Each structure stands twice: as structure tokens, then as C-alpha cells.
Amino acid sequence: MLMDKLREGAQGRIAKIIFWLIIFSFSLAGVGSYLNRPANTDPAEVNGEPITAQALENAYRNERSRLEAQLGENFAQLADNPAYLQRMRQGVLERMIDDVLVNQAIKDAKLRVGDEQVKKAILAMPYFQKDGKFDNDLYLAVLRQNNLTPEGFRDTVRQDLATQDYLGAVSQSEFALPAEARLLDRLLNQTRDVRLYTLPLAAFSGAVQVTDEERKAFYDAHHDQFMSQEQVAINYLLLDVDKIAAGISPSDADVQAYYDQHQDSYRTAERRKVAHILFAKQDADAQKKVDAELVKLKAGADFAALAKSDSADTLSARNGGELDWFEPGVMDPAFDKAAFALAKVGDLSQPVQSQFGYHIIKLLGVEPAKVKTLDEVKEQVRQQVKEDKAKEQFLDLQQQMADLSFENPDSLDEVATKLGLQVQQLALQPVSSNEFPLSNDKVKTQAFSVELRDQNTNSEVIALSDKQAAVIHVVDYKPAAVRPLDEVKAALDTAIKHDKALAAVQAEAAALLEKLKSGESVDAAVAAKQGKVETLAGVRRDDQKLDQQLASALFKLAKPVDGKPVYSQVGLFDGDQVLMALTAVHEADKDSANLSRLQASLQRNYGDAAYRAMLAQLRAKAKISYHQLDKVAE
Structure with missing residues (x-):
């Protein structure tokens, strides 16, 4: 139912x-x-060929490493700016797109590099050579270290050679005519005669007065020039390895245990003292001489006497060829190996070829390796134990501080109590402050971040160095604001006086320029304003006797016609005004010694321009699709 x-x-x-x-x-x-299938994660496609996210990431990290090595500590400040990193990442992507376009063009042109050419290129690479010859074991070892296979490396070299050939064909198709280089050479070596009339800004500043109306008008129009800096006050906790170490007292057992485990750290290397005779050349004649010298020595000849008379190392020769005591790894590798292979004092080496020539080496003394006793290094070991223990505690406390500051986000008091630290305070400081810990760029970035002050939360643990870490909490903030007029009165007067004086000196210079053009003398008028008049002959473009701003303006003037000077007014960066009278232009009457280099430089510039034009053409014809870049990896 x-x-x-x-x-x-x-x-x-x-x-x-x-x-x-x-x-x-x-x-x-x-x-x-x-x-809802996953979107395309490739940052870009070039004519249907993808540039993968992983490839971009690898190239981006390589570029970061290169800049870090090049800029050092300055890169850390740049890297704190996400916009800079994003621009850098975009630049890397654009270069990768150019590479793909060139590779596609090479493929379309059916340009291929033969196996023999690839082989010769690899054999010639210095990374794989030992004693001036290709070493296959070294080659394979280097590839293994870089996670490369011989086949993959061969293909990379083949592609690089093809790219060089293709780009070479583009850039080397350009040429510079001798007449072009000669014209440029003559222009670069041209000289000019000029008369200069300088009116100083300072001569017009004394009589300038500022009214209240002018002051108020300037203040209202230029608020951005009178802004106070944003300010922040913070509380912070500081972990410091050195302070932690100061509270640690290692026991004798700790010191003994550390010494036993690290005896190699207290071992002095074997040292040797040798004498040598050097024949500086490395040809067959030098080899014959060194062989003959060795025969003499084995027959009983005095080593010191032969060193004084025959050795090319004149410094050691004065002392019978003797060198200072040295440890392994100090000398040229071949010399080092031979010297430490000698068994007993008085032994002679066979002829040794180094980068300096041929040597015969005689062993004069040996200081064997030895380990320093604990008593000799006890304080050194104790200090190292303190540092090691302090670093261990530092890492542990750092983790605890991170956890506690996250669990108690609205204050540092609870964190300080549990870790036995003291909350330190920094009163309101402007963004330009270098007071510790704002002297650290990472701390400054966090202290002035909107997130910390809006959410009233602790920062993450900030690594100040490998020995210091901090957590901060923003307790007060003052945004940038326009300073009151009375507070900036002095700055207002200075700015207004400068502008009024500048307008006055410019007007006076313009009036005197018209007088010069009409043939009048202005020497007395310039002198009345504490100015100066000077005549310079044979001025070159790079002449150090003339301000470069003036030199640049001078060589932009047209040549005088029928002996009539050409005039110009130039305002210098400091406000001074200079009247310029170009009286003569002198052309070089012969080619300079730089003509051939100049022609080669012109050709390189034309080649670079051809390469850029080729890339622009490839881009114009290509279908390039961009996808959203992933967040820049930190």
C-alpha cells in the first residue's frame, strides 16, 4: 500500500x-x-607563441639578482616600491617579447648555425678551459651545477649564434661615410670667440620690498611649497642579538664541547718557504734555458747565486730567490701545487709553467699545520658560543614576537610582558626623520602605511639586520598640511624677493641686449650692476673655462655674417643673466686623431638605430597579446 x-x-x-x-x-x-575554467596564466603571446609565467619569473629573478649585485644596498630601497618592481617586471617582459620576435624572424629566414660552428664556440668558451685548453670534465661539471644538459646547452648556443648572425646582418649593413665623420669631426673641433656680459641676480635683490598683499597672494597660489611633512609617533619592541648575548654565560663544558666540534676552525694551515728562479718568457727558448738551469743545479751549482744572476724576478733575486712564507692557495695554482709537492727541505722541482713564465722551485722550510689548544683560544670560543646561543634565542624570540603581536594586535604591552622586553617610544617624527628605528627604510614604510594606523594594529616582525628585529605600533599620526602664513613668512619673503629680482634682472638684460644689437656699448651699465664683461677666444664645446650651460647656448648660435656679431640672452640656473655676443667661428683646418674612432662610433649608432627600427617593424606586424601580470614576487 x-x-x-x-x-x-x-x-x-x-x-x-x-x-x-x-x-x-x-x-x-x-x-x-x-x-569558470582557469584563465590563461601566460603573461603574453607573440604570434601565438606563449611566454610562460615561469619563464617570466626566471627572467625577472635574474634581473633582480643583476641589479642587486650592481646597486648593492641602494636596490633594497628601490625594491620597497611595488610600482618600481612592477615597471621592472614589465620591462623584462618587453625584452622577452623582443627576443621571441627576433627568434621568429630567424626561423622565417631559415637561418641555421651548423654543428661545427656550435662546437667551435663551446670549445672556445673560457668557462670550460683549464690550463688554456678545453676540459670536458669541467664542461660537464659546470653544466651539472647549472642544471643543464649538453643537448640543451648546445641548442642554447646554437640559438645565440643564430641571433648574433641575424642581428649582425641588420646592424652591420649600416655604414658611415668618411665625409659624414669628417663633417662631425670638424663640428666637434670648431672653436668660437665670444664676449660675455654678466648681470648678477644679487644686484637686483637689495631694493626689492614685499607687501602684505603680495605675501598673501603668493601664499594662496603656492600652498604646495609650504606644506608640513606628515608625521608619525610609534611604540616599538626591539630584539637585539648583542643584548641577548650579554646575558649569556657559557659554562666550561659548553666551551669544551664547542671546541671539540670545531677544531678545524682553530687549525693553522701548513706554511712553506721556498726560493725560485724565474724565466719570464714562455717560448721554446725559455724552456731550453730553464732545462739547462736545472741541469746546473742538479750538478751542484749554488741556487742563490744563479737566482741573483738569472732570475727575471728581480725583487726576490736580490735575496737569492727567497719568497716569504705562504699557505696553500696564495700563489699561482701551478706554482702552489709544485711547491707543496716537494717532500723535504733542499728538494728542487721540475720546471713549472705559470702565467708568469717558467720556474725552478727550491724548498727552504716547512711549518706543519697545527691545531691551537683550547687555552690559546678559550676566550674566542666562549664568545662564539655566546653568539651562537644568542642567535638561537633571537630566532626563537622572533617567532614568539610574531605570534604574540598577531594574537594581541592592538598594543605591544602584552607582547612586551610575555617576552620580558620594554616598549620603547618614538615621539612624532617627520617622514624625513632618520631617528632609529625610522632610519630603517622598512620600518619607515610600515610606520607611514595607511593599514597600520587605520586598523590600529601591530606591524609584522621587521628584520632590521641579521642581528636586529622589531615590531612597531603607530600611536599618533599627523598628515601633511599647509603651514600657517605667519609660520612661513620668512620663506615667503625669500621666494617673492627672488621672483621680483629675477624679473628685474631679466628685464634689464633684455634692454641691454637691444642696445648691443643697435651697436651701443653696455660695459658701463653692466659695471654699475656689479656685473662683469669678459672676452674669450677659441672656446671649444667641452671647454672647462666656460660654464657648460653657456657653452651649450654658444654653440647653438648661427655663424656671424659679414663680421656682424650674433647676440643671445641666457638665464643661468642661479638666476644670473648673461648676454652673449658671438664674434667669430673658427673651423678646424685638418682632421683630428679621433676621426677613425668617430666614424666607427657613427656606424655603431646607425647600426643601433637599424636594430631598433627592425624591432619596431617586427612589433608592428606581430600579434602581441598581453594578459594580466601576476603579482610581483618579493
Whole structure:
């Protein structure tokens, strides 16, 4: 009876509606899963060829490493700016796109480098050479260290050679005519005669007065020049390895255990004292001479006497060829190996070839390696134990500080209590402050971040160095604001006086320029304003006797015609005004010694321009698709 009722219900109208709703929901789920497939994660496609996210990441990290090595500590400040890193990442991507375009062009041109050319290139690479010759074991070892296979490296070299050939064909197709280089050479070596009239800004500043109306108008128009800096006050906790170490007293057992485990650290290397005779050349004649010298020595000749008379190392020769005591790894590798291979005092080496020539080496003395006793290094060991224990505690406390500051985000008091630290305070400081810990760029970035002050939360643990870490909490903040007029009155007067004096000196210079053009003398007028008049002959473009701003303006003037000077007014960066009268232009009457280098430089510039034009053409014809870049990796 019950089963009949269920079967009857299943055939009813409501059951059918539910059934179709279920089917419809499955269909929507299917469509949704299709629509929500992962988006394309490749940063870009070039003519259908993807540049993968991993390839971009590798190239980006290589670029970061290069800049870190080049800029040192300055890079850390740049790297704190996400916008800079994003621009750098975009630049890396653009270069990768250029590389793909060039590789595609090479493929289209059916340009291929033969196996023999690839082989010669690899054999010539200095990374794989030992004693001036290709070493296959070294080659394989270097590839293994860089996670490369011989086949993969071969293909990379082949592609690089093809790229060089292709780009060489583009850039080297350009040339510079001798006449072009000669014209440029003559222009660069041209000299000019000029008369200069200088009106100093300072002569117009004394009589300038500032009214209240001018002061108020300037203040209202230039609020941005009179802003106070944003300021922040913070509380902070500081972990310091040195302070932790000061509270640690290692036991004698700790010191003994450390010494036993690190005896190699207190071992002095073997030292040797030798004398040598050097034949500086490395040709067959030098080899014959060194062989003959060795025969004399084995026959009983005096080593010191021969060193004085025959050795090319004149400094050691004066002392019979003797050198100072040295440890392994100090001398040239070949010399070092031979010297430490000698068994007993008085032994002679066979002729040894180094980068300096051929040597015969005589062993004069040996100081064997030895380990310093604990008594000799006890204080040194004790200090090292303190530092090691302090670093262990530092790392542990750093983790605890991170956890506690996260669990108690609205204050540092609870964190300080549990870690036995003292909350330190820094009163309101401007963004330009170098007070500790704001002297650390990472701390400054966090202290002035919107997140910390808006959410009233502790910062993450900030590594100040390998020995210091801090957590900060913003307790007060003052945004940048326009300073009151009365507070900036002195600065206002200085700015207004400068502008009024500048306008006055410019007007006076313009008036005197018109007098010069009409043939009048202005020497007395310039002298009345404490200015100076000077005549310079044979001025060159790079002449140190003339301000470069003036030199640049001078060589932009047209040549005088019919002996009439050409005039110009130049405002210097400090506000002084200079009237310039170009009286003569002298062309070089012969080519300079730099003509050939100049022609080569022109050709390189034309080649670079051709390369840039080729890339622009490839980009114009290509279909380049950009996808959203992943967040810049820190």
C-alpha cells in the first residue's frame, strides 16, 4: 500500500517539476564549470607563441639578482616600491617579447648555425678551459651545477649564434661615410670667440620690498611649497642579538664541547718557504734555458747565486730567490701545487709553467699545520658560543614576537610582558626623520602605511639586520598640511624677493641686449650692476673655462655674417643673466686623431638605430597579446 502511494507520487506533476529542476541545476553546474575554467596564466603571446609565467619569473629573478649585485644596498630601497618592481617586471617582459620576435624572424629566414660552428664556440668558451685548453670534465661539471644538459646547452648556443648572425646582418649593413665623420669631426673641433656680459641676480635683490598683499597672494597660489611633512609617533619592541648575548654565560663544558666540534676552525694551515728562479718568457727558448738551469743545479751549482744572476724576478733575486712564507692557495695554482709537492727541505722541482713564465722551485722550510689548544683560544670560543646561543634565542624570540603581536594586535604591552622586553617610544617624527628605528627604510614604510594606523594594529616582525628585529605600533599620526602664513613668512619673503629680482634682472638684460644689437656699448651699465664683461677666444664645446650651460647656448648660435656679431640672452640656473655676443667661428683646418674612432662610433649608432627600427617593424606586424601580470614576487 505504501509503495503504491510512493509510485503514484513519483508520477505526479510536482515530482516531475522537481525532477526537471534537478536536471536544470546539473546543466547550470556544467555550464558554470565550463565558464569558470582557469584563465590563461601566460603573461603574453607573440604570434601565438606563449611566454610562460615561469619563464617570466626566471627572467625577472635574474634581473633582480643583476641589479642587486650592481646597486648593492641602494636596490633594497628601490625594491620597497611595488610600482618600481612592477615597471621592472614589465620591462623584462618587453625584452622577452623582443627576443621571441627576433627568434621568429630567424626561423622565417631559415637561418641555421651548423654543428661545427656550435662546437667551435663551446670549445672556445673560457668557462670550460683549464690550463688554456678545453676540459670536458669541467664542461660537464659546470653544466651539472647549472642544471643543464649538453643537448640543451648546445641548442642554447646554437640559438645565440643564430641571433648574433641575424642581428649582425641588420646592424652591420649600416655604414658611415668618411665625409659624414669628417663633417662631425670638424663640428666637434670648431672653436668660437665670444664676449660675455654678466648681470648678477644679487644686484637686483637689495631694493626689492614685499607687501602684505603680495605675501598673501603668493601664499594662496603656492600652498604646495609650504606644506608640513606628515608625521608619525610609534611604540616599538626591539630584539637585539648583542643584548641577548650579554646575558649569556657559557659554562666550561659548553666551551669544551664547542671546541671539540670545531677544531678545524682553530687549525693553522701548513706554511712553506721556498726560493725560485724565474724565466719570464714562455717560448721554446725559455724552456731550453730553464732545462739547462736545472741541469746546473742538479750538478751542484749554488741556487742563490744563479737566482741573483738569472732570475727575471728581480725583487726576490736580490735575496737569492727567497719568497716569504705562504699557505696553500696564495700563489699561482701551478706554482702552489709544485711547491707543496716537494717532500723535504733542499728538494728542487721540475720546471713549472705559470702565467708568469717558467720556474725552478727550491724548498727552504716547512711549518706543519697545527691545531691551537683550547687555552690559546678559550676566550674566542666562549664568545662564539655566546653568539651562537644568542642567535638561537633571537630566532626563537622572533617567532614568539610574531605570534604574540598577531594574537594581541592592538598594543605591544602584552607582547612586551610575555617576552620580558620594554616598549620603547618614538615621539612624532617627520617622514624625513632618520631617528632609529625610522632610519630603517622598512620600518619607515610600515610606520607611514595607511593599514597600520587605520586598523590600529601591530606591524609584522621587521628584520632590521641579521642581528636586529622589531615590531612597531603607530600611536599618533599627523598628515601633511599647509603651514600657517605667519609660520612661513620668512620663506615667503625669500621666494617673492627672488621672483621680483629675477624679473628685474631679466628685464634689464633684455634692454641691454637691444642696445648691443643697435651697436651701443653696455660695459658701463653692466659695471654699475656689479656685473662683469669678459672676452674669450677659441672656446671649444667641452671647454672647462666656460660654464657648460653657456657653452651649450654658444654653440647653438648661427655663424656671424659679414663680421656682424650674433647676440643671445641666457638665464643661468642661479638666476644670473648673461648676454652673449658671438664674434667669430673658427673651423678646424685638418682632421683630428679621433676621426677613425668617430666614424666607427657613427656606424655603431646607425647600426643601433637599424636594430631598433627592425624591432619596431617586427612589433608592428606581430600579434602581441598581453594578459594580466601576476603579482610581483618579493
